Amino acid sequence: MKILTANRLTDGEAVWFSTGQVWAETIDNAELAHDKADEERLEAIGKAAFLNNEVLDVELIDVQLVDGVIRPNRLREQIRASGPTNRNDLGKQARPAVPQAA
Incomplete structure (x- = not known):
């Protein structure tokens, strides 16, 4: 399985093409x-x-479904999906609903 990812041009935020036909900030x-x-x-x-x-x-990146949750195969993409590994108070991982990267 694959999903489409990119960086939003206005602010550099990692985004994923969503089922709602929009670029979403979460995977x-x-x-x-x-x-x-x-x-x-x-x-x-x-x-x-x-x-x-x-x-x-x-x-397009390779992913797998783990207990119904989309999980990128590559570590780089896992980090992009959840935020920096050196600061838990910044990026996507600072949001309550986003799991920790690594």
Whole structure:
């Protein structure tokens, strides 16, 4: 499975393309690509958002569902999803509903 991630151009925030057809600040509701057709559709959405100057560094990343929760396979993406590892009071991990990175 894959999801689409990027950085919002206005502030650099890591975002994920959500099932609500928006770029969300949390990975929880990221739209899952189950096959090649889904991946191509998400890539087209990412390319359009990039060309519209909404996001940059658009990328499909590998994820898995662990007890119904989206979990990126790579450590880098896990950290992007939950915040910096050196300051628990900053970034996404300072938000009460976001799990700790590493």
